[in-house]
Amino acid sequence: MIEAEALRKEFDGFLAVDNLHLHVPAGSVLALLGPNGAGKTTTVRMLTSILAPTSGTARIAGYDVIRDPAMVRSKVGVLTEQHGLYERMKGLEYLDFFGEVYKIDKATRRKRALDLMDRFGLTFALDKRLGEYSKGMKQKLALVRALLHNPPVLLLDEPTSAMDPLSAKQVRDAIVELQRDERTFMITTHNLTEAQMLADQIAVIRHGRIIAHGTMAELARQFVGEPVMELKINGGLNGLAAQLSDRVTITDAGLNWLRYSTPDPEQTNPALLRHLTALGVEVVTLAPITRTLEDIYLQVVKEDEG
Amino acid sequence: MTAISRSSWRDTLANALIITRREVRDSFRDWRIIAPIVVLTFLFPALAQFVAARFSAFLTGFGAEIIGDRTIPFLLMIVGFFPISISLVIALETFVGEKERRSLEPLLSTPLTNTELYIGKTLAAMIPPLVSSYGGMFVYLLSLLGGELEWRPAPMLVVQIILLTTVQALVMVTGAVVVSSQTTSTRAANLLASFVIIPMALVVQGESVIMFLAPDADSPYGIGALWAIMVGMIVAVVLFLRVGNTIFNREELLGRALDQINLKNFFGKVWRAFRSIDRDGTPAPNLWVWYTRGMAFTLGRMRSAIGVTIMVFLIAFIGGLAIGQLPEWRLPFDFTILGTINPSQATVFNEFLGSGFEAQAIGFIAAQNGRILLAALLLSVFSFGVMALVLTPAVYVILGYIASQVATTGTGLALISAAILPHGVIEIPMIVIATAAALRLGAVVTRPPDQMTVGQAWTFTFGETLKILIGLILPMLIFAAVLESVLTPRVVLWVLGGS
Numbered sequence: 001m002i003e004a005e006a007l008r009k010e011f012d013g014f015l016a017v018d019n020l021h022l023h024v025p026a027g028s029v030l031a032l033l034g035p036n037g038a039g040k041t042t043t044v045r046m047l048t049s050i051l052a053p054t055s056g057t058a059r060i061a062g063y064d065v066i067r068d069p070a071m072v073r074s075k076v077g078v079l080t081e082q083h084g085l086y087e088r089m090k091g092l093e094y095l096d097f098f099g100e101v102y103k104i105d106k107a108t109r110r111k112r113a114l115d116l117m118d119r120f121g122l123t124f125a126l127d128k129r130l131g132e133y134s135k136g137m138k139q140k141l142a143l144v145r146a147l148l149h150n151p152p153v154l155l156l157d158e159p160t161s162a163m164d165p166l167s168a169k170q171v172r173d174a175i176v177e178l179q180r181d182e183r184t185f186m187i188t189t190h191n192l193t194e195a196q197m198l199a200d201q202i203a204v205i206r207h208g209r210i211i212a213h214g215t216m217a218e219l220a221r222q223f224v225g226e227p228v229m230e231l232k233i234n235g236g237l238n239g240l241a242a243q244l245s246d247r248v249t250i251t252d253a254g255l256n257w258l259r260y261s262t263p264d265p266e267q268t269n270p271a272l273l274r275h276l277t278a279l280g281v282e283v284v285t286l287a288p289i290t291r292t293l294e295d296i297y298l299q300v301v302k303e304d305e306g
Numbered sequence: 307m308t309a310i311s312r313s314s315w316r317d318t319l320a321n322a323l324i325i326t327r328r329e330v331r332d333s334f335r336d337w338r339i340i341a342p343i344v345v346l347t348f349l350f351p352a353l354a355q356f357v358a359a360r361f362s363a364f365l366t367g368f369g370a371e372i373i374g375d376r377t378i379p380f381l382l383m384i385v386g387f388f389p390i391s392i393s394l395v396i397a398l399e400t401f402v403g404e405k406e407r408r409s410l411e412p413l414l415s416t417p418l419t420n421t422e423l424y425i426g427k428t429l430a431a432m433i434p435p436l437v438s439s440y441g442g443m444f445v446y447l448l449s450l451l452g453g454e455l456e457w458r459p460a461p462m463l464v465v466q467i468i469l470l471t472t473v474q475a476l477v478m479v480t481g482a483v484v485v486s487s488q489t490t491s492t493r494a495a496n497l498l499a500s501f502v503i504i505p506m507a508l509v510v511q512g513e514s515v516i517m518f519l520a521p522d523a524d525s526p527y528g529i530g531a532l533w534a535i536m537v538g539m540i541v542a543v544v545l546f547l548r549v550g551n552t553i554f555n556r557e558e559l560l561g562r563a564l565d566q567i568n569l570k571n572f573f574g575k576v577w578r579a580f581r582s583i584d585r586d587g588t589p590a591p592n593l594w595v596w597y598t599r600g601m602a603f604t605l606g607r608m609r610s611a612i613g614v615t616i617m618v619f620l621i622a623f624i625g626g627l628a629i630g631q632l633p634e635w636r637l638p639f640d641f642t643i644l645g646t647i648n649p650s651q652a653t654v655f656n657e658f659l660g661s662g663f664e665a666q667a668i669g670f671i672a673a674q675n676g677r678i679l680l681a682a683l684l685l686s687v688f689s690f691g692v693m694a695l696v697l698t699p700a701v702y703v704i705l706g707y708i709a710s711q712v713a714t715t716g717t718g719l720a721l722i723s724a725a726i727l728p729h730g731v732i733e734i735p736m737i738v739i740a741t742a743a744a745l746r747l748g749a750v751v752t753r754p755p756d757q758m759t760v761g762q763a764w765t766f767t768f769g770e771t772l773k774i775l776i777g778l779i780l781p782m783l784i785f786a787a788v789l790e791s792v793l794t795p796r797v798v799l800w801v802l803g804g805s
Contacts, residue, residue, distance in 0.1 A: 012571065012761075012762065013571065045560060048415050049556075050411070050414050050415060050556045050560060051556065051557055051560060052557055052757075054757075070417040070419065071417075073415060073416055073417045074417040076415070078411075078412070078415040080408070080411045080412055080415070082408035082411070083408075083412075084404075084407060084408040084409030084410065084411055084412055085409065086328070086332060086409055088332050088335045088336070089328075089332070097324070097328050098412075098416070100324050101321075101324055101413075101416045101417075101418060102416065102417070103417075142412070145412065
């Protein structure tokens, strides 16, 4: 798991990360969102013991990033924003080199490399020089490198940014599968749809500070209000909105539809449907209005600017 | 060495060699590295041997066999040197090139330690050029044995040239690491590499001259001057290794994003250090606090440097005394004449003192001392502090030597004391402190304090050095110059019985 307490990093008078608190339990995914230069990369580097925090503490898989840097680095798989592969090496040779660095014995590292290459559809490129790899292939290979030593914690910077939809799905599926295997993930991304699909927790970082943190539902409630439902019926409303206003908060209405907000749709919606049936209203659809992570993110940033 | 530390060193080396193997393999896949290595290993030595044979034959025709003979080992040195010049290119490539291509960060995310990465990359930069260099020298010597020349190298000279080549490669690689760490692009690193190339070119030129002119060129123990150069370069390597190992850390490598000059920020930090009265950089609220607390704080931080400087000065002085005791170094001078002065001499002396001499002397003495200390400071910055402990202590060797000459005759000790002590009680401590400040400013990059990068440590130390120089050294040196111009001559005259 990942734990950070009051983490702070200052470069020559520039405050890159300030008072960062995180708690990501084993088997969950945190999406760290934020504009460029917000402090995401610095956070990842502190959590991998590459940069020493100016103050505060962090523990990765139980190891302190300041006191046990080597152990921390051995427990973390990192996908950096720039994949930085050695272009003159071949795929398998590259993985063999990193496997050796991680002290994996020759047979095991070869097996793991072959398995992972196969899983990400790279078997055909085992003996190709990395300079010949496409951008997406390079990203996949960098991900394979991050997974090679079987780390319990994975810090992935834009894991699918250069990939085609099929490859991106392969990676997302792999993340979900690994998550089931109790791996902890921190993903920094600008792809909000992907973050929404994968993350159990979302944190928004801006100017080095976490300005929002919680589950998707918590953030939605906090920043874009209670869930909004849309009800469509057969025929006109004919005063229905007024009749329902003591049960839910009507936010909008049209000829044959209305929208209402409710703090607890699981309780409210069945009760409302029963009431409508009793009134003889024919319900065509009752569906939540989708609030995307993008809506939430934009609202979070707007409020922070505000 | 304990079993644990032995095994830990073995692990370090084993891990470093993982990096080395990869990098060497990678280097040998680059035709830009392979092509010159092949040419310099196989073609150039044969060409050099051919040139040596022709040159030697040509010179023999003019009765200058000795130059012809000395060209042969000289060319051996050149054959060895040319390939190792590639080490600089490889070093810049493996350190800053990798940083530029962003392939360093995945490596920094592994459990390898900074030292392992540093050793691994340093070896990788050295091995291909050294293999080529040794190979080239071997081919040259082989072609010499099979060729028409009768000259055969002295074994020690060959050993010396091989060692010299190795040390030169080390200097260039370790120097290149220091250069690389201060840049984020290969272009900038190549420009900064002139700080390594120019001194090295001068050293090789010097070695060339020595190989031709050394009186001990045929000695079975090798050429003494070349051994001395080798020792000097080993000192440079040790310092470079120390700085390199300090600088080659994750924080330094990834903390620097741009090679951008930010003078405002730099001078802001220097000013902060200049005004600071404690470790947190609290600025002095007024001049009194700055003097009483700020100066004491900085002098306290300088205690190790002051201690080392005093020790070196004492060694220099004792060394001067010892040299003066050697019969061949004794001055043929009658020191007994220093004991007295006659009335007419005293009158001339007094008139001279009253003629406006003091005012001129104050400026001259202060400027002279200031010049020496400034030179020591500047040279110290470029030599990691070494030159601070070479330039100023040289004066104390001379002082020790003069003192020994005076002491040998048993006369004139009072006079020497009178000529030094009245101003020396101020001047000598100031020179010690100024030298210590110069030493500290040069050496701080080799070991920055915890939680500070090399740049931060140097900037802070620079501010503190200015504080000491402006607040303490400069006023006290002017005061010492006043004493030396006004008081010391009169004390000397009094000791001589002239007033």
